[in-house]
Amino acid sequence: MKETQAYIERIKRVNRGYQRLELAVDRSLTAMRAGQALLVRRIDKDYDIENWDPYLRELWFPVAIQAGNIVAVERPARAHFVPGQLLSVLGPVGRAYRFRHKLRNVLLIAYEAMPAALLLMIPSLLAKQVGITLVLMGSARQYETNHLPEEVEVIQAEDNLTWSDMVMTLGWADQVFALVGQGDSLRFFGEILAIMRERHYDIPANYLFGVIQRDLPCGVGACHACALSLRGEHKLQCIDGPAFDLTELRLN
């Protein structure tokens, strides 16, 4: 965890809703792994002119890490960015996802959230011949996936959060990462868990992970505003997350 500066080197539209920003970052951040994120704040060239609106840093998950200290992220298209824009960056925030030793098939779910936090793992998993299925649920179905590698199987869930072949997809997956949107994150997790339980009577440990991406005021484990209860203890999204075993998380 360090505070460094970055600047926006290139901006590219990836689909109707999102743009891809390529950030020239501090070298240390190119070692980030899938699951880790940056807390970002625009800064002025003249540090004395500080604008406090917006107030908190935004949580940006890398979708790719490239040569030349470039970290790419996806941001909503309606936000205004310009190449050369300076950013203050806290990172890396959080822990890398822990994959099964002999992972063969992974199921990724994005529910009421754009899937950015799940994309960085894709190239390396594909290189290891891992099969990847991405299920889009709720408003995530509006996310267009044409720019993703064609090896990724994309499924649009129904309104009731199921899809055909669901039992098969679940049986086939060795591990599931379910990313949910802000706000009612715990309720979204609860819904996913309920549906999984219906289809999959016994959910083993280290199988179903919930990935949470609420705002993080401090990002360093100080404010405890991101605390979650797991088996009696409290854990922090920013330090222990973003992925938690859904069977251990207290959802109310």
Add this chain to the structure above:
Amino acid sequence: MKETQAYIERIKRVNRGYQRLELAVDRSLTAMRAGQALLVRRIDKDYDIENWDPYLRELWFPVAIQAGNIVAVERPARAHFVPGQLLSVLGPVGRAYRFRHKLRNVLLIAYEAMPAALLLMIPSLLAKQVGITLVLMGSARQYETNHLPEEVEVIQAEDNLTWSDMVMTLGWADQVFALVGQGDSLRFFGEILAIMRERHYDIPANYLFGVIQRDLPCGVGACHACALSLRGEHKLQCIDGPAFDLTELRLN
């Protein structure tokens, strides 16, 4: 007084401290006269994303009005502007300066204020063969005047707010406009008045005008935050100003 939109068409550095912005404005604003100003606020293309910092509009005095609905202003060089930037504009604010019928020589004073509010009158007065002297006092002496027409005589006042030939300059002028900076505007006026009174035992009415440019919360005469006392009555900077007869203004 209308609310219109403008955009920044061109940006040019005029000296070390200031940049000139050429604004493409609503046609009605090209009829503005010296003394009148605009209340300006940057806006986003998407009006829903509103940033409330800074909160109030800034008071911008035109320094030139050009063909093609262009109004030019001078702003501090350290502020960041980009061509194409959209602005929300309230204007015109205030009354035009009233010049003597047979004006031959005018004395302009800028004290703790950059002289922008005094510059729009220059071309038309020069065209009418009016002699113009510009005295810079206090921090206004840092304002570089190379870009002004060479017919304007520029004088740097001493630290005690006087200059050599002061009695002559004052005697020679038919009218004086003394522009002061924000904050202690009334004290600045008091100092100028005191020095004038020493040199010029009897200051006639309609001779010495104080020009004030404090922040204007509403600009339309509603909030009364810009009220000044003149001969028992209260007058508003935004409606009745920016120029007031200094001999009538209550300064404490």
Add this chain to the structure above:
Amino acid sequence: MAIEITKPGKHSLIVSTPVMPAAGTLGFGDRYKALLNYDMLGAVVTNPVTLEPWKPAAGTRIISLDAGVLVHTGLPNPGLAKVISQNRRVWASMPVPVIVHLASASTSQIKRALDLIDTVDEIAGLELGLRDGIIRNEAIDLVSEAAKMEKPLLVRLPFYECGQLALPVADAGADALVLTAPPRGTARDEHTGRLVSGRVYGPLIKPIVLRLVGRLAREIPTDLPIIAGGGIHSPQDARDYIEAGAVAVQVDTATWARPKMLERIARDLGGWIATRQKDALPDEWNPDMSHTEAMERRTAPPTPRSDPS
């Protein structure tokens, strides 16, 4: 719509839209007529008026804050009689009820003020502003006196004391509570280096006052309407106050920064505008989207044009 913003009975004041300016923001008359459409408002509240003339405060009175502003005016006004004589024709032509805000008075001043106000048909109601730090008994005396009037009586409570005063003021005869006056504060004038006292305005006031309103709405008699205000900067801010229990809202300094926002909020809460979809294009119901804006979305660079309204 017909919304009763004061207690039912002979005094009741009915507006067609639950949105009005806060005292001190729109002037005594119709200063904003070129910038917003008064038809859309529910009522107009005047700047604070006092029985005797008050002079403007001297020195700096406006301090820019981060996302806010500190203002101290001294409430300059030429006194109630003159405010009435100067503005009654404008008030008569107003399409909506005019509520006069009377500031910081003594009971004897209130007596004299009522004698004036009750004779002026153009005044639809009185909003009495209680000063900060006022004690309970003084507040009760003032309100009891003002409640003798024929016209409806709104009472604006100070920020810190609103919790303590709400019930006594209700008992003393207020027809509606206005919650709250903005909090006072102190800030440094960057030009002079001096500390300046005044009232603090900005969007961050809203969550603070919203909580006060929500709590008080549960405590006061249900037939006593609350008109809420403090930091309203968007239609959603206004709706939050309604949801917290207010029957109407007052918009304060947002109008200075962005004049059409008051009208936009009024159109929204008055049912003139369907809640706007995110990403929808501007339309005629969106009064602060000028033609320039609408065009700019399609072509670049835009041709600046004046706002149509």
Add this chain to the structure above:
Amino acid sequence: MAIEITKPGKHSLIVSTPVMPAAGTLGFGDRYKALLNYDMLGAVVTNPVTLEPWKPAAGTRIISLDAGVLVHTGLPNPGLAKVISQNRRVWASMPVPVIVHLASASTSQIKRALDLIDTVDEIAGLELGLRDGIIRNEAIDLVSEAAKMEKPLLVRLPFYECGQLALPVADAGADALVLTAPPRGTARDEHTGRLVSGRVYGPLIKPIVLRLVGRLAREIPTDLPIIAGGGIHSPQDARDYIEAGAVAVQVDTATWARPKMLERIARDLGGWIATRQKDALPDEWNPDMSHTEAMERRTAPPTPRSDPS
């Protein structure tokens, strides 16, 4: 510098810089060690601790506001005994005094807490946080009980009640007053549409609390130090509180948004930095100007580099 931030006498607590974090912003231990230099601070105040463990609040607890944020945590902590055992080694290695913040207690809890705290050498002082809405007699009881401790006792007063409580709390034995806890508020979570209650933070809090501090500084005994905080976002904000009568300041959520600002304020008020000229180039005393920034002023585009400190 040597600044006494508690009443002179056996309890007095001396810091070298009049700047510290507010409770709840820097954690229980040294979570910010990678981001700021603790040497520069005057003291560290821990997150609120309770005698028994408290669980995190459920649901949304962070709402972005215009130039501010609303936060509700439920003050999760594993209870005083565990906080001590988990952190005392870190506290021992801290270059500055550690003040433990004890939240919302009963007198019996305070008794038990003191038994624990008085045995822990790594704790330099106790900050007792009085809950919002606390009544005078309860506050007096709590403070009288806590004042029996050997270590210095700071008492943080709630926002609305600070005026009423300052003198009784001083009489009851507080060694310093901390003014004030942030105001509570209610805001809408845009994701769920629900109203959420919590504390309101942001720069607009500062002028409001600054006025309260200025007034109270004139009312309370002159030998009772005030530690002031609320909305501090710049060295000037901090200096304003000192000028208003505080001996030291607490910086709250500015640290989250911009971690080095706490250190910058501490360096500034600690005499480590000459007041920076407008337009001066960044220098080593300006800890939040990284190399990247310094270079960017001369060449473009910049080569991003990590911050040196």
